[in-house]
Amino acid sequence: MDFALSEDEKLILQTARELSRAEFLPKAEEIDETSKFPHENVAKLSELGFMGMMVDEKWGGAGLSSLAYAIAIEEVSYACASTGVIMSVNNSLVCDPIERYGTDQQKEKWLKPLASGELLGAYCLTEPNAGSDASQQKTIAVPDGNEIVLNGSKNFITNGQVADVLVVYCMTDPSAGNRGISCFIVDAKEKGVELGKKENTMGIRGSSTCTIAFNDVRVPKENQLGPTGKGFNVALSTLDGGRIGIAAQALGIAAHALDQATKYSQERIAFGKPIAELQAIQWMIADSVTELEAARLLVHQAAVKKDSGERYSPEAAMAKLAASRAAVTVSDRAVQIHGGYGYIKEYSVERCYRDAKITEIYEGTSEIQRLVIARNLLK
Numbered sequence: 421m422d423f424a425l426s427e428d429e430k431l432i433l434q435t436a437r438e439l440s441r442a443e444f445l446p447k448a449e450e451i452d453e454t455s456k457f458p459h460e461n462v463a464k465l466s467e468l469g470f471m472g473m474m475v476d477e478k479w480g481g482a483g484l485s486s487l488a489y490a491i492a493i494e495e496v497s498y499a500c501a502s503t504g505v506i507m508s509v510n511n512s513l514v515c516d517p518i519e520r521y522g523t524d525q526q527k528e529k530w531l532k533p534l535a536s537g538e539l540l541g542a543y544c545l546t547e548p549n550a551g552s553d554a555s556q557q558k559t560i561a562v563p564d565g566n567e568i569v570l571n572g573s574k575n576f577i578t579n580g581q582v583a584d585v586l587v588v589y590c591m592t593d594p595s596a597g598n599r600g601i602s603c604f605i606v607d608a609k610e611k612g613v614e615l616g617k618k619e620n621t622m623g624i625r626g627s628s629t630c631t632i633a634f635n636d637v638r639v640p641k642e643n644q645l646g647p648t649g650k651g652f653n654v655a656l657s658t659l660d661g662g663r664i665g666i667a668a669q670a671l672g673i674a675a676h677a678l679d680q681a682t683k684y685s686q687e688r689i690a691f692g693k694p695i696a697e698l699q700a701i702q703w704m705i706a707d708s709v710t711e712l713e714a715a716r717l718l719v720h721q722a723a724v725k726k727d728s729g730e731r732y733s734p735e736a737a738m739a740k741l742a743a744s745r746a747a748v749t750v751s752d753r754a755v756q757i758h759g760g761y762g763y764i765k766e767y768s769v770e771r772c773y774r775d776a777k778i779t780e781i782y783e784g785t786s787e788i789q790r791l792v793i794a795r796n797l798l799k
């Protein structure tokens with residue numbers, strides 16, 4: 421498999437790096453501290469076409485590869501992991517299913533403004549009693565004339581408080597189990613959509629995660645995305661792509677932590693010499709760079725496989741499993757290398773340590789990634 425970057429991908433890497441380090445990195449601490457949604461960052465990403473990177477140019481996207489997307493998410497997340505997940509959700513979890521399953525009319529109305537960044541999307545699958553076991557949907561959608569009436573509640577929705585467009589998974593036939601789930605595009609301003617309080621999260625504090633309740637929300641029938649009863653397929657195939665985005669976010673967090681740890685180890689003196697000269701520190705750095713590089717290869721492999729049009733579900737799961745573990749481990753070592761200073765918020769490794777953990781939880785926990793990987797081998 422060829423992972424060499426094309427000229428376009430090299431340009432994306434350079435553009436994303438320059439923008440993120442100049443504009444996002446200096447504000448990341450404040451975003452984390454205040455939990456403020458980074459509207460300015462999203463506007464900058466929109467200007468570059470980064471909110472609909474893989475969407476066909478015909479529908480207002482940038483028409484770029486999944487590899488270009490992974491590279492860009494890593495760079496953005498290196499600077500600000502909150503901005504990384506906001507970008508990932510809009511690209512992978514909202515634009516992607518509308519492009520793959522939407523009618524031309526839906527693409528015109530929703531995909532074009534989502535891809536340009538004029539509108540922001542959220543993906544609404546998780547419920548209080550339907551997390552890893554997403555088939556247990558209790559949100560109900562019932563037809564009424566030319567409309568569908570939605571009732572239920574979703575939780576932990578990234579971008580929830582600021583999103584304009586919600587991709588909502590609902591039960592349309594409770595007797596059919598996961599074959600009774602359908603998907604709908606919902607205007608977040610629709611009457612009966614009620615936003616809960618913003619969650620006070622450990623990390624990615626700028627990403628505006630909240631509960632969303634649907635109380636007799638009426639949407640036109642033409643807002644159904646994909647066939648009736650196929651919503652679970654829409655949800656799971658969408659998560660395959662999403663996992664590449666989250667894996668890339670994890671790479672960015674790990675790369676930031678490793679850079680900081682390497683730099684600090686060369687500056688900090690203990691026992692008369694820089695701690696970088698101590699073998700204990702060198703081993704931590706060596707293990708970190710090895711785990712990061714290995715994970716990056718898996719992420720790029722998954723992206724290249726996706727671009728080839730082949731099934732890439734296990735590759736995406738392996739990429740997320742490895743990259744999220746690398747993010748947690750590398751950030752942990754980075755804090756350790758900083759000693760007491762690593763525990764203080766002025767040093768960004770403390771933020772990396774908190775931001776990293778969520779990558780092992782959302783869009784399928786690491787345990788669920790292992791199920792996907794093992795099932796593929798044992799089938």
Ligand SMILES: Cc1cc2nc3c(=O)[nH]c(=O)nc-3n(C[C@H](O)[C@H](O)[C@H](O)COP(=O)(O)OP(=O)(O)OC[C@H]3O[C@@H](n4cnc5c(N)ncnc54)[C@H](O)[C@@H]3O)c2cc1C
Nearest residue numbers: 543544545546551552576577578629781782783784785787
């Ligand atoms: C900050 C944040 C943002 C999020 N954003 C979104 C979003 O935008 N949209 C959305 O729909 N959801 C979102 N989520 C939800 C997230 O995807 C779920 O939290 C996650 O899938 C786990 O579900 P759960 O929390 O219900 O945990 P549970 O499913 O209850 O899992 C609890 C534990 O049991 C383990 N477990 C469960 N089943 C198995 C199994 N079969 N085998 C082995 N172990 C198992 C899990 O791995 C975990 O360790 C977000 C969550 C957070 C915290």
